[in-house]
Structure formats: C-alpha cells, structure tokens
Amino acid sequence: MNKEKIQEIFRVVRANNSNVIPEVFSKQIFEYAGVNIPKQEISSTEDEAVYLAKKIGFPVVLKIHSFQIVHKSDAKGVLVGLKSSDEVREGFREIIQNAAIYNKTSDKFQVTVQEMAEPATEIIIGMKRDEIFGPVILFGLGGVWVEVLKDVSLRVLPLTERDVELMFTEIKGTSLLEKFRGNEARDLASLKNLIFQLQNLVLEFPEINEIDLNPVFLYEKGHGNIVVDARIVLNTVSSLYIEEVISIE
Amino acid sequence: MNKEKIQEIFRVVRANNSNVIPEVFSKQIFEYAGVNIPKQEISSTEDEAVYLAKKIGFPVVLKIHSFQIVHKSDAKGVLVGLKSSDEVREGFREIIQNAAIYNKTSDKFQVTVQEMAEPATEIIIGMKRDEIFGPVILFGLGGVWVEVLKDVSLRVLPLTERDVELMFTEIKGTSLLEKFRGNEARDLASLKNLIFQLQNLVLEFPEINEIDLNPVFLYEKGHGNIVVDARIVLNTVSSLYIEEVISIE
Amino acid sequence: MENTLTLLQESLDAAFKPKSIAIIGASNGARLGGTEMRLLLESGYDGQIYPVNPKEEIIQGHKSYASIRDIPHEVDRASVIVPAKVVPQVIKECAEKGVKVVQIYSAGFSEMGGDGERLEQEMVTTAREHNMRIIGPNCIGTYCPSSGLNFTKGASTISGNIAFVSQSGGIAFDMVSRGHITGIHFNKIISVGNCIDLDHADYLEYLADDEETEIIGFYIESVKNGKRFIDALKKAASKKKVVILKGGRTATGSQSVASHTGNVAGDYQVWEALFDQTGAISVKSIDKMLTVLLSLQKISPIESGKVAIVGNGGGATVLATDYCEEVNLELAELSNLSATSLDQLGVADGGRNTNPIDMPANQLAAEEGRLFGSVMKILAEDSEVGYILFHFNLVPIMNYMDLESIVQKMITELESIDRTKTNLVAVLRYNGEPEVEKIRYKAMKLLESQEIPTFKAIEEGLAGISVIANQSLKGGR
C-alpha cells in the first residue's frame, strides 16, 4: 500500500473543503492499495479527452469530475461505450454542458476518460463506521439485489477468512456466485482478497468514514475482479484541522 | 382467438406422440390468441434459413426445432444476435450438429429463425392446473427473481382486474415495474391484457395442462410487450384417444 | 340453485337448532352415547329428545325407542353413535323417517380404507333420495349454546358472533374448551369429519348467510370440490371475516410437472394464494387462531388510530416498541395536552416516558389504582390514540401489595373510560405459578366482563391489534 500517495489525495480533498472523495481519486486510492481498477485519466479539454481515449483504447467511458458534483448520474455526467474520437469530443461537450446546468457554482469542471471494463456479475462492497462497534463491512450483489431487496451481509471488523466465506454464502443471491444458468463459478478468491485489501485500508486510515465500491465486476474463477466505481468519504474535521494538515505538508 | 388453428396445432403435436408443444408452435398458439410474438419461421436447410433471416431482418435468433428436444439450451440449440447470412449459415450447421450429438434418435431436426426482440424487463407468466382448485396463474419477474428468489405471485382462476393489479404489487421486485433507476414505468396495461389473453386460452382449452411464458419482454408504458419464449404442455391422453382425435380429422 | 340453498339452510338449521333430536345409540352408561345425551340435557336443550336403543326402555329419564322408525313424531336431527357396520342401515331408516340431517359420530369408514368408501357412497345415495343431509362420519358433534347443543363438559353457555368449522375433532374440542377461557364466544362449532355429503363449501355457504355470525373460523385439511369451495369462500369472505388454519402442507405430489410454473407453485402456495385472493385471514397455529378470533371479536378498527402502551417493566416496554415495528404498528405521538397532564401526574418526566409509558409496579398501584386510571383516561381522550395496550407483570406487583385486590381496583378504574374511539387491550404477564394463575384468571374474567380482551404476552396483544389495524391494508376484497 502506498500510504504517502493516499495521504496526498486526502490532503487535496481537504484543501478543497470537501470530505467526499471524487470517484477518480477514490479508485486511485484503491489502486494504491493494490486493487485492480480500470485505466483512467482526467481531461480538461476536448482535445485532451480525445488524446487520452486513444491512449486508453476505445470504447471508453466519460464521467464528470468535480468536487461539487457527488451524484454524477443526477448531473447527467456519465456516458458509456464511446467508440470514436468524434463520440468522445461530442460526449465531452455534452457532459460539461449538463454539469453547468446542474451546478452553477463552478466553471472548472473536468471529465475523466476511463477504460470500459467488460461487464460481469455486479458486486457491492461497502464500509461504514458504526458509532458503537467501529468499522462494519457490507457485502452484496449489486443492482436490484442491494437496492430493492437489501440482500446484504454485514460483518464487524476485523474479519477472519471464515467471516468472508460466510458473507458469500449467507446472501439470498449466493447461487449467482456459483456455477449457475450456464455461467461459470465466480472468482471468489479474488473477491476475498479485495475485501481484505479494503479492510487494510480502513484499519490504516481512521479518517476514512465510509466506502462504497459499487459496482465491482466479478469475473469467472481465475479472472479476478475490477472496481468500476468507488466512493470514499472522509470524516468531517474542522477547517482549523485542515489548515493544520496542510501546513504540516 | 383462432380456435381452429390452435386445435390443428394440438392435433399435430398429438400425432407426434407428444404433449409438450415445441416453442415455435407454442408461440404460434399465443399469436392466434392475439398476443404479440417475434416474427418466426421454420427452416429445414441452410439456404432456407438464410432466406428467412433476410426476410425477417438481421439480427436474428436461431433455435433448434424438434419434438424430441424439450430443453433447447441443454442441446446447445440456441444462437442469438446473428448479424449476417454467413453467421446464419454457420449457425444453422452448428445447431444441427449439436442436436445430433444431444439426441441421436432423430435426424429430422429443423431450425427456427426468429426476429430478435429488443431486450427489456423480463417477466414470467405461467399456468398450472392444481389438482384441487384447477387453473392457477403465476406471475413474476424473470431470471433470478423467479429462479433464485421464487419471488412470484399466484392466483386461482378466474381473475378479476384487481387480482391482476395485486399480483403486480405483491412481488418483492415490484419496484422494477415502476419508474426506477432512470427506467420509465413499464407497460402494465399491456401486461394485464396478456394475462387475460392467457386466461381466455386456458378456459377455452381444458387440454392445456401447463404454460410457461418465460421470458416476456415488457417495455415501457405505451410500448407493450412481446412473448419471447413459450411452452405449452397438453394433458397426457391414451394413444387410443390420440388416434380417435386424428381419425376425426 | 335457489332450491338447493333453501334445502341447505333447512338442513343446517336442523343441525344447529333442531326442534327434535334422535340420539341413535344413546345409553345410560358413561361412553359416548350416554355422554352425548347427558350433555344435551345439561346444556339446556329444550326441544324433544328421542333416545334410540333397542336394549333399553328408559334412557336418562326419556322413553327409549328400538328404532327411529318407532318414534311417533317428526325428527329434525339424528345423532348417530353406533358401530360402523350398522351405520348404513341406521342411515337408511333415518332417511325413510324423513329426518332432515344426521350427524354420524361413528368412525371406521373411508379413513380406514377397505370397504369404507363404498359404504359412504351408499349412504350418500340413500340420503339424497330422501333430501336428507349427512354431517360426518367420524366427527365429535355440534356445539351451539343458544340451542343447548354441546359435545364436552364445561362448555360456555354464552353465545358470540363467531362460528367455527373444523375438519379435526380435536381442534373443534380445543375451540370449545379453550375459547371461553380465553374470552372468545362462539355461536356454533361443528366437527365436520369425513365430509361425505355436507362439506366445507356448504358450511361456508350457510354461515355466509347466518345472521348470528360475523366471524367464521375454519380448520381445514383438504376439500373435495375445489371450485365450489372457491365460490363459497369468496361469498363468505365478502360478507364476513373468515380466518383459516390450513393443516397438511406437504405436497400431494401425485401430478408430475413439466413446467417451471409447476415447480414454483406448490400445493400449499396455491392455498395461500386463494386465501389472499378471497381476503380470508390465514393463520398457522391453534394459538394464532385464538389470538386472531379474540382480536376480531373484541377490537374494532379505529381509522388512523395509533397505539399507546402503558405498564410495568422497563425492558418489556423497550421490547414492545421493537415489536411494534415488526407487526407494522405505529406508536401514537401524544398531544401536548396529554404530555402535560402525564407530566403533572408524575408519570412522564418533562416530556420523556410519554409513549410507551413505563409505570413501575408501585406507580401502577399508587392511590389504589387511581393513578393508573388517570393515565388511561388521558390516553383514551387523546385523539391520536386508537388502541391502548396496558400490561401488568403480576409477580412484581405481588411483591408490593395484595395482588388480587389491587388488580381488581385497577380494572374497576377502566369502567369510566369512553371506549367509543379507543380500544382497550390487556396483557397480564405472569410466571406460571398456580397461585398467580388463579389471580390472573379472575382478573381476566373481570376484564372480559368489560369486553376487554386479555393476552398472555405483550407481543401477542400487539399482534392482535395489528390484525385489526392492518386489515384494510390486506388486499382481497
């Protein structure tokens, strides 16, 4: 785990008077923690976006990047499956326009260009700090499973291997992790590893208050997983404390 | 409802010593009952398949057609999204080969060429005859909802409008029928209509023992639905009775 | 159809309220034939009784007849308590005599296999030819306090708005035996046995039109004619509350299924669907049946009324709040006026402890129960409150004062409460010790005299309120 780099991101976020870490930085933090994420870069202009898209390889995903916009979909700030330079150029403009309509306080919007990961079983992994018991890990299948059915399993940190295995089996949709309907069994070893990477991150940084990895694409056995979207929320501190942190730097 | 045509299909099935009506005929019966189904034709040769695919319009779906093969997927007898004549030709050969491996009793396999319906919310509608209470209708969301969660609603025939409305709301996944996650509300009026069409069919033909419509694609409000796969199972009758039926013809 | 219905009504009227009964197999002894007649005499039946037994001259003070044919009067109903092998002959004689309905107590027919089913069919044919109806065989009788019909010692003589139909004799028995102790009053309980002629649909059909009946309880294991049952259940549930306990959930599994639907829709699921569809309330145990019947009989739905809870036991109060969520009940937010009044009484402390209200044993008993009475009045007058559940944990109260007298005083306090807009629901918690039980029993009877239902546990009381308060939420009707 690259602690210094992670702390640097925290400082930037604090300096921006925020405690919600933008997606691209959240994923970056997980990459520093050893987790597999899609290639991603931040662009400030159409030309830059096109250049980055070519570098990453088509198709790509474009997403709004701003400290002011936490809910990217609400801001119509996400476009997927862009296959050419023209589509990227067009997409960049559209996202910036939508962002300006959604949030008038800032004109310094940027757009991230991301590799488009191959879809697979959607997983959600989360963390919150319970007032009484401290960090709690949440695991579930993404989409309707968590949103409609609230079909999740929780565990209080620290986790044993057996805890994680039980989380996998105690959700109602557990059969989707096994060989099912012609799908091969999912890569649970990699998923277990991801959960422990997240645990390490949480134990290392008490300033992390909440985490959502949603979705994680989980591939078949031997093919790992990829964190497609991430959100890290830091605890709120007084601005005095922020200045202190910054001044230490 | 075109009763004569439907009865003719029953006779053909009986004549083939079967009580499970092949998919293409099952859907045909629903079309005679006024239900929306994808365009479909039966081909016996590669050339014919290609001709039909062009007529229907690419992309198409190819499926094995045989009285001997009830579980088409098990026989590797389904190919979707074929976009060109070459793909159809190739696909036809593949399906026939797979079928021959799966079931050696017959060499008279045919392949249906079907319009590829645009995917949408998957619904299952079914009917079984309960020994005590007679026809029972089953409604649920397709895929994992029915297979993993058994999230279905049942009603004994005859149905009132209110019965059908309650079926829609009493499943756990009911929110997927409403405006949800950026999706528009689904066309419940058309779905209600489909359920009543199925009820009419069941009441008209006591020889129908079981029905599965799985999946039905349900589009957004005003855009109807389409029955993508169907299976009708007739009651079993003695071969004597079958001969009788045929001789009447 | 109209004719059939009239006939059905006549036969079942004769079953429940016969002008004359022949007891075929009556005796002076202690066994069923003797007991049945004795119970009829003791329960105040005031029609004609004709014991039939060729071996006796006088049975329990009444002239005995050798055969039903020898009775020189009309016979409405016959109760048949003779060995299975002579039942068919007796049925034939009853039919020829013009009896309207016979209840066959005797067992040993289709349920034992062998010739049983054929014999049953023959009896039905004979009965049909003479417009006579058959109840049973293999059943334990009929209870109807208004006419004095009864099948067990110690049954209540008070009639209520509930009729109960049971496919199990034991459960019919439990309803008679446990019902009135629990404070539930029935107008009719019938053990229906093998249902060779009159079946569930007939009883439902009859009770749907029965003026005495507002609530129908049902224990059912199987029906012979599903279609008729559906129609009868729809009719009954549209006019009355129907509560059903279905026994025997394992699939019959005789029919093979080729479809997905067949696999998902098990036999029991279809029963459940039918109950939902008709608006019948389905329960899963005898205890739950009693809870629901008691609640339907004693608690009225109050629109937009919420729940207030008061009683002793801090932990119990916390758990009660949790349980409200589980059974979809909302705690009332009391008006400022109520909160202030409670504060002045020293029960609520500056707005805390307003609902649920934890009143320790010494507070409950304070001022000879008048403090409790005042709290109840404040709650009853608050328009937010539709249901007040008050709970006494009896043993701790015992530690402080004479339990019997203080509980009586507290209950007396309730007499002056305006009940038109508020339901009172009592929970008397206890430890099972016989001495405490006796006091609890007396208290329960006092509460019953005020038409207040009493439950054993807070959860049970809340579940009862939930049945009433959430009724309109259930679909069906």
Place this chain on the structure above:
Amino acid sequence: MENTLTLLQESLDAAFKPKSIAIIGASNGARLGGTEMRLLLESGYDGQIYPVNPKEEIIQGHKSYASIRDIPHEVDRASVIVPAKVVPQVIKECAEKGVKVVQIYSAGFSEMGGDGERLEQEMVTTAREHNMRIIGPNCIGTYCPSSGLNFTKGASTISGNIAFVSQSGGIAFDMVSRGHITGIHFNKIISVGNCIDLDHADYLEYLADDEETEIIGFYIESVKNGKRFIDALKKAASKKKVVILKGGRTATGSQSVASHTGNVAGDYQVWEALFDQTGAISVKSIDKMLTVLLSLQKISPIESGKVAIVGNGGGATVLATDYCEEVNLELAELSNLSATSLDQLGVADGGRNTNPIDMPANQLAAEEGRLFGSVMKILAEDSEVGYILFHFNLVPIMNYMDLESIVQKMITELESIDRTKTNLVAVLRYNGEPEVEKIRYKAMKLLESQEIPTFKAIEEGLAGISVIANQSLKGGR
C-alpha cells in the same frame, strides 16, 4: 491485562459469592433496604451480614453500624440502598474501607439527566483509586442460589448451568420469577443497571471463565465500549453458549450517512451481524429467551438424530408436521422393527400412523399409561430417533379419566427409558382453567424431576428442539 483480569475475577467473585456483605440502607421495614436484608437471611446466605443504618441499633437481629467505616471486619461486597444524593459519599467510604465491589441499587443518576452523569464519573474515579468495582447504579440486585444471594421472594434455591446478565431490572426479575417455574435453573442472575464501571464486556469476560456456567443469557440495550464488547463476546461465545435478547432497535440516527452502505446497514443490523459473527444465538422476545434457555439446558444435540412426535389430537399432529418443515426439522422414518412393534400394539395400523403418532386420549391412558410407555420405548430404541416430542392435550384426557393420576402414571412410565441416545421433550397443552393449570403444574414438576423440559405448545417444543438440532448449521464459531 492479566492483572486487570485477576482483579475483575476477584471483584465479581466478591459480588456473587461474598464472604461478607454490608447492606447500606438496611432497615427493619418493608421497603427495599429491609427486603434486601430479609431475602439474604431467608435465602441461606451464610457469610457475614453487616447492616449499615445510623438510625438503628439492631436490624433484623444483627448489630447495625452507623457507617461502613465502623465495621471492624473486612467487607467483600456492599449493597447500597440509599437516596441518590448520599450515594457518592457512601461510595467514597466503601472505597476507603477496602470493599471489593459495591452494587448500587439507588436510581436517579445519568438516566435522569441533570447532574447525574458527573456524579457517576466522580464515583468511578473514587472507586478506581481504591481498586473497587461498581455494579449499577439503578439495578435491582444479584441472584446466586449457591451463595444465598437473592432479590425476590419465591426464588429457586437450585443452581443450574445458566448465568444471566440483564440491563433491565424487570427482565432480571422475570428470569428469577419465571425461570424455575418453567424448569430453567440459573447459577447467577445480575441486574447491571447503568454500567458506569463494570459493563457488559466485564460480565461476559468473567462468565466466559466461570466454571459453573455453560450457558450465558443476556438482555442488552446498549454498550459503551463496542470494541471491548466484541472481544468479550467472541471469547465468551467460543467457550459457552451465549443467547442474547437485544432491546431497542430503532436507530440512534445521530450520524449522517453519505454512502449506500450507511443507508443499508442500520444500527440494529450491525448488532445482528455481530451476533452471527460471534456465534451468539439472538432471540427477539422474553418468551423466546426462556424457550431457548430451557432447550439448551435440557436437550442435547444428537448427531443425525431426527424427530418423533406422539400425542393426542389429530389436527394438532398434522399441524406439528407442518411446523417441522418451518423450523427445519425432519421427522424420523422409523425402522421396520419399530413399525411392526407399533402395529402389534394397535397404535400404528399396517404401517400408517407411525410418525407422527396420533394416540387419542383413551389410547394414551390405556393400561394405566403402559401402552404410552411401550410406544415411547419403541421410539427411544429406534436409532433414527434423536428427539421424541410427546404431547398431551390435558382437557380431553380429563373427559375420560382422573387426569392427575393418569398423567402421573404416564410420566412414571418414562423413568425406564434409556435417555443416552434420545431426548425427551414434553408438551402439556391445556385450556387455562385454574384447576387444569394446577394439574399441569404438578405434571411439569414431575417431568422436571426427570430432567424433561416441558413446553406449552407443540410449536414451542419443536422450536426448542430446532435450536439444538440446527445449532451446528449456524455459522460463526
């Protein structure tokens, strides 16, 4: 750490098994200070008792001291029953005296707001300085039959393998009062109050190492140090069975959440996760707590053992079969030998009625209960059967014979059954009538003398068996 643990053990040993107790606030009167001392004397406590009360010379035959400082001997434990405002001074004196542990009964501290929390903190500071530990304040005492500690009349003097820790005085009381009536025996029950010093984690830690204790029951509403609680619970649940009733499920909701996880993972869900994770058994009501404790104490897991059911009531038997499915229990398929034997006895008819076995009241009582005894022996000897649930519906039996004597005879029949490979579980169903209750109570005590647990409903008995039989299926450990 080792030192802390030793200290903890010493303090709690002094709390449960003190060589000497000072009762500060003792009196000759009827109120708490008097009662507490009286209970101690009556419950057979054989250590030294030092009443402290400046207004008296002699209290209940013992010399009274004006202050704890005046006691010329060592004091292990002090029970403090004085008005809240003098408690801090008393605590200071106790600490200076060298008391190992004090239990503060007095209420009126942090739970009342105001100055309470500060006063609590001061007392803890004082105590810590002198290595004294505090239980409470705001609690109703300690029950420990082996040392004669007690807080209510009529408590059992029999010690069992269960310890119970309760954050509610009322629920501690219910355990003492209802426990032994139900046949559950405790070695320790403690009301822990506000937990200003000793808290849940300490009690768990202590009981995890307590040799008398195999089962720990817990009523908990909140903990102050979650991390310590987790560790203690993990330790306790790895060595003992832990059963937890959590009161207060509504979210504290003080923390705003920005993530999806925060929204889905409510406070109560986290508690539940923790119970799963540690292998603790979570229950949701007092009744269920009693069912689970009784089952854990009296039923042993039998590997691959399945369930046999026998008793009177056809409908009840059908419902019992249904309920087995609901609680994940499998009915045993009896061996051919058993089936033949049952057939010969006339109980099973040509292979039917083998399991569950419906024995009508007259069969249960046949041959003075010996037929029932023979059936039970056949079931107990069948290697398929690990658990026999036998149920008597008492009222129907009453109709045929003297209930008390026949039930006693049936129970006597059970004495000769080999229990090493089979558990016996009794259900005595009744109607709530005081006379029947009395007989039921006696029967229950007879069964208890044979270590057979008794439940009130078949569903309860099956739920109890399910807890034991399905224990290994639960994850956690």
